[in-house]
Amino acid sequence: MKNENAAATPEYAIAKIMVWWDMKDCPIPGGYNARRFRRSIEGAFNNLGYSGPVSITAYGDQTQTPDHLLHALSSTGIAIAHARSESTASLMYSDMVKWRGHNPPPATMMFISDQVDYVFSLDLIRLQQKTLYNLFLGYSVRSKAIAELLTSAEWRWEKLLWSTPVVNKHEEIISAMFYCKSCQFDCQSLEIFRNHLSSSKHAWQEVRKPTARQLAPVTRKWGRNYPAKPEYATAKIVVWWDMVDCPIPESFDATRVRPSLEGAFKNLGYSGPVSITAYGDQSQTPDHLLRGLSSTGIAVSHANSHRRLMRMISDLHTWLIKNPPPATIMLILDDVDDVFSNFVSGFQQKKKNNIFLAYPYRRYKMSAVVTSAEWLWESLLAVSETRRHVLQRCSQRGESTQMFDCKTCCFDCNSLDHFRKHLSSRKHKWGVSILSQYIISLEPF
Structure with missing residues (x-):
């Protein structure tokens, strides 16, 4: 259920925006300058009247991502998270639930993924009914398996990257973090991150304690027959x-x-x-x-x-x-x-x-x-x-x-x-x- 890329309402115009991006479903296209990615996303938000601070985390099997892409993304403040491809959706969702717990509305969430409909839209619909956030979607393929999820804006992935006017902001970007979701490891150095992903400790951890592949719906545990508020x-x-x-x-x-x-x-x-x-x-x-x-x-x-x-x-x-x-x-x-x-x-x-x-x-x-x-x-x-x-x-x-x-x-x-x-x-x-x-x-x- 989509509102046709509606303009920002006053309570969301300057509120924070959090983006979770699945790099496998929505990869950086050939010939695209990865340093432009953040500015393209912020340009899309700016077109609708959103000017709040934007945080972006990119998820994927980073052992397969070239160094020049990781360096370009992290240099613009985009956090890099390593996750095995089959676990990406469940980890993105888990991180979103934790983020909601620490960031009350008004705020805007954005998922860039093809998995929203089939993997976690049902649980997300229920979360949104209890505590409403502004919601954006970006995707390569739109399935609309479940139509009930209400969004404020949606974009096709490559159209978003290529057609959106770039916002030139003169602000200092803090060096982004690198995360290994398999090992609960983090650092701020691409070299240290690469060394970790190639280590025997990391390989053993991914075999011994693989990250969850299936989404654990948090709303399934919600009780019923609550006393009246x-x-x-x-x-x-x-x-x-x-x-x-x-x-x-x-x-x-x-x-x-x-x-x-x-x-x-x-x-x-x-x-x-x-x-x-x-x-x-x-x-x-x-x-x-x-x-x-x-x-x-x-x-x-x-x-x-x-x-x-x-x-x-x-x-x-x-x-x-x-x-x-x-x-x-x-x-x-x-x-x-x-x-x-x-x-x-x-x-x-x-x-x-x-x-x-x-x-x-x-x-x-x-x-x-x-x-x-x-x-x-x-x-x-x-x-x-x-x-x-x-x-x-x-x-x-x-x-x-x-x-x-x-x-x-x-x-x-x-x-x-x-x-x-x-x-x-x-x-x-x-x-x-x-x-x-x-x-x-x-x-x-």
């Missing part, structure tokens, strides 16, 4: 519930859905007003369930199977535009990654809200969406059985005064009888027919 404790809570994926269990009293959810929220310290909308094919939902839900202030929305999730996304998008943070958003559905992941994680990198999830089965993979609480659907409903909770007053239900609506026909009312009559009407059936024909027309032959 002060800014969210009394903020509004809005719930989008897919009744098809997460139906009301047989013999469960529909009037207990709201107190079950509010009880779970209260257990974590949330006491803000709760709005709930239930989506599904309501022509198949028994009257006693609809009556039970609506009697407790839950809005009931009819949408057929083809449109249900898209209507939820559309309504969520509209709500987010009209309601700035802080707020808590809850999704009750089978798999947030199927439909909602791109939208929610992208929006969370812009305007951060609290996210809750409930699902019928435990997820087997890490989601791009960072949550503050998660529940299994049936265990969430059991909350009202273990503790008695008082329903909030009707005035706290939320903004909606229309308790039933049909997404197919843009019809709404506050009477179950009127709602039923609409769903059985010719007008509704005609609307369903037109929608079905439209959906079929979109399917590939």
